[in-house]
Amino acid sequence: MAHAAPVLPAGMSLHGSARRRRRESVVRGLFLAASLATILISVFIVAAVLFEAVGFLAQIDLGKLVGIGWFPRRGIFDVATIVLGTLIVTAIAMVIATPIGLASAIYLSEYATPRFRRSVKPILEVLAGIPSVVLGFFALTLLTPALIKPLFADANSFNLAAAGIGVGILSIPLVASVAEDAMRAVPQSLREASYGLGARRITTSLRVVFPAAVSGIVAALILATSRAIGETMVVAVAAGAPQARTINPLDPGGTMTSAMVTLATGSDQVTGNSAAFQSLFFVGLLLFLVTLALNVVGDAFVRRARQRY
Amino acid sequence: MSSIGSSATATAASVRAGLTGARRHDAWGLVFEALLLASLLLSLAILFVLVADVLAKAAPVFADRGAGFLTSPLSSNPAKAGIVQGLVGTAILAAIVAGLAFPFGLATAIYLEEYAADTKLTRFIQVNVRNLAGVPSVVYGLLGLSVFVAFMDTVDGTGSGRNVVAGGITLAVLVLPIVIITSIEALRAVPNAIREAGYGVGASRWEVTRQLVLPSAAPGILTGTVLALSRALGETAPLLLAGAVLGSFSGLSLSSLFTGSYTALPVIVYDWSRKPQDAFRADAAAAIVVLLLITLAANVIAVLLRNRYERAW
Numbered sequence: 001m002a003h004a005a006p007v008l009p010a011g012m013s014l015h016g017s018a019r020r021r022r023r024e025s026v027v028r029g030l031f032l033a034a035s036l037a038t039i040l041i042s043v044f045i046v047a048a049v050l051f052e053a054v055g056f057l058a059q060i061d062l063g064k065l066v067g068i069g070w071f072p073r074r075g076i077f078d079v080a081t082i083v084l085g086t087l088i089v090t091a092i093a094m095v096i097a098t099p100i101g102l103a104s105a106i107y108l109s110e111y112a113t114p115r116f117r118r119s120v121k122p123i124l125e126v127l128a129g130i131p132s133v134v135l136g137f138f139a140l141t142l143l144t145p146a147l148i149k150p151l152f153a154d155a156n157s158f159n160l161a162a163a164g165i166g167v168g169i170l171s172i173p174l175v176a177s178v179a180e181d182a183m184r185a186v187p188q189s190l191r192e193a194s195y196g197l198g199a200r201r202i203t204t205s206l207r208v209v210f211p212a213a214v215s216g217i218v219a220a221l222i223l224a225t226s227r228a229i230g231e232t233m234v235v236a237v238a239a240g241a242p243q244a245r246t247i248n249p250l251d252p253g254g255t256m257t258s259a260m261v262t263l264a265t266g267s268d269q270v271t272g273n274s275a276a277f278q279s280l281f282f283v284g285l286l287l288f289l290v291t292l293a294l295n296v297v298g299d300a301f302v303r304r305a306r307q308r309y
Numbered sequence: 310m311s312s313i314g315s316s317a318t319a320t321a322a323s324v325r326a327g328l329t330g331a332r333r334h335d336a337w338g339l340v341f342e343a344l345l346l347a348s349l350l351l352s353l354a355i356l357f358v359l360v361a362d363v364l365a366k367a368a369p370v371f372a373d374r375g376a377g378f379l380t381s382p383l384s385s386n387p388a389k390a391g392i393v394q395g396l397v398g399t400a401i402l403a404a405i406v407a408g409l410a411f412p413f414g415l416a417t418a419i420y421l422e423e424y425a426a427d428t429k430l431t432r433f434i435q436v437n438v439r440n441l442a443g444v445p446s447v448v449y450g451l452l453g454l455s456v457f458v459a460f461m462d463t464v465d466g467t468g469s470g471r472n473v474v475a476g477g478i479t480l481a482v483l484v485l486p487i488v489i490i491t492s493i494e495a496l497r498a499v500p501n502a503i504r505e506a507g508y509g510v511g512a513s514r515w516e517v518t519r520q521l522v523l524p525s526a527a528p529g530i531l532t533g534t535v536l537a538l539s540r541a542l543g544e545t546a547p548l549l550l551a552g553a554v555l556g557s558f559s560g561l562s563l564s565s566l567f568t569g570s571y572t573a574l575p576v577i578v579y580d581w582s583r584k585p586q587d588a589f590r591a592d593a594a595a596a597i598v599v600l601l602l603i604t605l606a607a608n609v610i611a612v613l614l615r616n617r618y619e620r621a622w
Contacts, residue, residue, distance in 0.1 A: 020513060027515045031420035034413050035434050038489070041482055042437050045448065048455040103348035111342055120349065122612045127356045129536070129608040131543025133575045134597050137582045138359050141366070141590060172352050202338040223443075230445025232546040233575075237582050257447045257546070264450070264550045280550075284451045288444065295443035 049288060052281030060275050069244035070259055072276040081245040082283065085160060086229055086255040088247065089239070092164025093171055093228040098221060101175025105220075108176070109183035110205045128173035136237025139166035144238065148250070158240030158252040166234040171224040178223060182216020182305050183209055216305035222298035226291045232257035256287045363601070366594035378595055383557035383572070387588035390557070390581075392596050395574040398473060398553070399542055399603070402573055405477025406484060406541045411534050413481075414488025418530075421489075422496040423518050442486035450550025453479030458552055471552025473571040479551045480544060484537040491533025495526040528618030532611045539607035543600065545575040555580045574600045 015021065060077065067076040104124070108117055139162040148155045148162050155161065186209050194204040210217070235258040242254025242262065254262060263280045370378055374391075381391025417438070425431040457478045462470030499522050507517035523530075549555075554570040578600060581593035 016513075024513050024515055028420075028424055031416045031424055034416035035420045035425075037413060038417055038434060038438055038441065038485065041452075041485070042441060044456050045444065045452050049448070049451055052455065100348045100351060103345045104352060107342075107345035107349050111345060120353070122616075123353055123356065125612060126605060126608055127352055129539055129543075129604060130356075130359070131545070131575055131578075131600060131604060133543070133545045133578050133582070134359070134363070134601065137578065137593060137597060138362065140582060141594075142358075142362050169352075169355055176352075200335055200338050202335075202341045226443060230447065232445065232447045233579065236546070237579060257445060260447050260450070261546055261549050264454070265555055281451060281455070284448050288448050291443060291445055292440060295440060299439060 045288070049281050049285045052278045053285040056275060056278035056282040059278065070242035070254065072259075072263060072279045075275065077275075077279055077282075078245055079283075079286070082242050082254055082256045082259045083286075084245065084247055085235075085239075085242060085253045085259075086257075088160050088249050088253070089164040089167055089231075089235055089255050090225060090228045092161060092249065093168035093231075094221070094225060096165055096168025097171035097175050097224055097228075101172045101220070101224070102179055102217065104172070104176040105179035105183060105217075106205055106210070109180045110201065110209060124173045124176060127169075128177075130170075131233075132170060132231060133233040133237060135166045135170050136163075136234040138169075139163055139234060139238035152250050155250040156240070156252045158238065159250050160235075160239045160253045161249040163235040163239035163255075164249065166238055167228050167231045170231060170234065171228050174227060175220045175224045178220035178302070179213070179217045182213040182220065185216065185305065186212045213305065215301045219298045219301035219305060222294055222301060226294035226298065229255075229294070230257060230287065230291050232261055236261045256283050259283055260287075360601070363594050363597050366591055367598045370591050370595035371598075378592075379599070382559070383577070385557055387581075387584075387586055387592050390589070390592055392574065392577055392599065394558070395572050395577040395596065396599075398571045398573040398576075401473050401571075402477045402480055402548075403538060403542055405474065406481045407534070407538055409478065409481035410485050410488050410537060410541075414485050414534070414537075415492050415530060417485075417489045418492035418496060419518060419523075422493050423522065424514065438486050438489050442490060446483055446544055447546040447550065449479055449483040450547035452482065453547055453551030471554075472569065476548050476551050476553055476571065476573070479547050480541040483544065483547055484541045487537040487540065488534055491536065492526075492530045495529025495533065496522060498529060499525045528614055532615045535607050535611040535614070539604045539611070542573075542607070543575055543604045545573075545579050548573055548576055549579070574603070 060075070064075060064077050065079050067078040069076065069078050070081040108120070112120070140158070143162040143165055144155070144157060144159060147165075148159060152161075190208055190212055191204055194208040199208070232255075235255045239254060239258060240252030242259045243252060246253055260280055260283050263276060374381075378391050379396065380393050381389060382393055383395075384390040417434075421431065421435060421438075425434075453475060457475040458470040460470070461472055461475045464470075503521050503525060504517050507521045512520070553572050553576045555572075555576065558570040558572075574596060578593050578596050581589045581596065584590070584593075
């Protein structure tokens with residue numbers, strides 16, 4: 001017996017209520033608009049920074065980009081000064097953050113009991129949540145007088161070394177958490193195979209787990225480097241302002257970021273279309289490009305680490 | 310025969326030694342473990358020293374002035390200077406950040422996780438959000454200066470546009486990627502079976518999202534938002550570029566959202582830390598105690614929320 005085709009009562013359709021469908025598309029449209037706004041933010045950042053940076057380069061004599069130091073108000077824009085300052089601070093920060101962060105990651109991933117992990121990780125997260133201006137105060141009022149000056153008598157009260165250590169302390173939790181994630185993602189079977197061959201824990205950690213997680217560990221270091229380059233307030237508080245070109249970490253000095261803060265604040269705040277004002281955006285463009293490049297490379301390593309297993 | 314027997318005995322002995330005596334020979338392993346643990350504890354020790362040092366430096370200020378420190382305005386006299394304008398500024402900034410970053414961030418996360426098909430546009434938005442999260446905060450300050458401050462300038466017409474609203478929008482944009490990323494993770498942790506159950510009984514996509522997915526993901530989303538808020542309240546550099554005022558000024562920014570000078574707690578910390586007088590350093594330490602109480606309280610709440618409601622599916 002053949003079934004008769006179902007007949008819908010008059011006025012009813014399987015499309016559901018029109019109001020309900022309209023609500024669906026309105027909600028969807030709102031969510032899409034919010035997502036597109038994030039692209040708009042990027043466009044605004046790039047456009048604003050590029051526009052003023054180009055204006056800066058067009059306005060000044062390019063010879064001014066090399067000089068005795070970073071004195072934007074006198075028209076001397078020696079970029080090498082603030083790039084060197086950034087390199088010094090970042091290098092010191094990574095010398096601090098790499099061993100401490102990686103050792104913490106190995107311990108948390110390979111040695112710690114679950115209970116220990118659960119109680120220690122939140123504390124590391126708290127360390128990561130401390131505002132950087134507070135670390136700057138710590139570097140200026142404790143690290144310099146209690147650590148730097150006793151070791152190096154000729155250190156200035158504002159110095160790049162203390163700033164570098166402060167930035168390093170801020171970077172430890174980032175290195176530790178990204179590296180720990182990478183090591184915990186290494187399958188248990190690799191560890192079991194290693195133990196099965198009679199390897200000890202130290203051997204398993206260093207020769208099996210660490211190499212297997214190396215992509216994620218490299219990512220942790222790259223992302224931390226990028227963060228250290230972009231870190232502003234520790235340096236602005238603890239290292240003074242950029243001045244004559246120096247490679248001595250015991251001198252006061254500045255990074256690209258602290259140069260920007262110095263330009264934007266103070267009694268002689270720069271405004272308008274002066275070259276000093278526009279140099280703010282030129283430095284911002286450099287900073288943006290360097291950190292973007294590092295983040296893209298770091299992300300690629302994170303993804304590679306995820307795809308491995 | 311005896312030679313075979315003795316070699317078997319020797320083998321057995323070495324196996325036994327290998328199984329039972331290994332710990333004795335593993336001195337390096339113990340040293341290594343101790344070094345690892347020491348590194349980890351060093352971070353905790355630094356945190357402890359930092360907090361203890363700040364508390365010690367701040368104690369005289371609180372002992373002398375008590376709550377007066379919280380209720381006095383800024384001053385060029387360190388014995389009178391207080392942080393009330395910073396507290397007001399930080400509170401307004403917090404309200405603006407929460408009011409903007411939470412709805413925009415959540416909407417974007419819901420779109421990317423619940424609605425969007427895997428198209429080129431979707432991938433581009435995802436990559437873009439990840440990259441925005443890595444942009445240094447001082448660069449957001451440039452965005453605030455050249456876009457939001459300039460916009461506020463045209464809105465109010467009288468002032469310079471360096472008002473608390475421009476600062477708040479700058480901070481909201483700064484933490485938006487964090488809100489999006491943590492919300493996406495929270496949504497992703499909700500198992501698909503929940504969604505399928507909803508569709509199975511005829512719910513629409515928005516109904517499934519609102520009534521089934523969001524309640525399950527709420528703790529994670531809230532945790533992420535609170536963490537982002539705490540990050541925003543500690544940010545200094547973007548506010549310095551986007552026009553927060555250093556030094557003292559009169560009045561509260563509360564009375565004049567669009568025209569008044571404003572400052573925030575971390576900006577005051579920056580200003581006072583760099584002053585040469587020791588008395589201002591003590592004031593800075595006291596302001597840090599208040600700032601840490603606010604941001605750490607937010608952090609602790611977030612971590613507790615997560616640990617309390619974290620659900621293994």
